[in-house]
Amino acid sequence: MASRFTSALSGFVNSLAAIQRPVVYNAKVAAEIAKQVYVKEGLAFPTAKQFAETRHAVENVNIKSFKSLQLKDLAKGSVVAAEALTFFLIGEVVGRRSLIGYNVPSVGKHGHH
Known part of the structure; x- marks a missing residue:
């Protein structure tokens, strides 16, 4: 039992x-691209x-702004x-x-989960 566990763990580590x-x-490539975009676009953290x-x-958004919506806005x-x-x-x-649905293979008499 221990040897099976050890071999499985070894396979996982490999x-x-x-x-x-x-x-x-x-x-590393993604970080470098992000850094270049950050510099080129002149991005900065908000003050x-x-x-x-x-x-x-x-905080100033209130229910009045929703009441002023028109049918055209709702349709859009x-x-x-x-x-x-x-x-x-x-x-x-x-x-x-x-x-429709997922293709699930049928389980035969020797099927496994």
């Missing part, structure tokens, strides 16, 4: 070692003044929500590779 180099490499302005704007929002739902559902179908 598989982790095999993927370590590509993962580290890709992480305390910007945080305060945003907080003030969020409904169309955008329907488009988002449609793209989500198409992604689900593509991910499952099946229109």
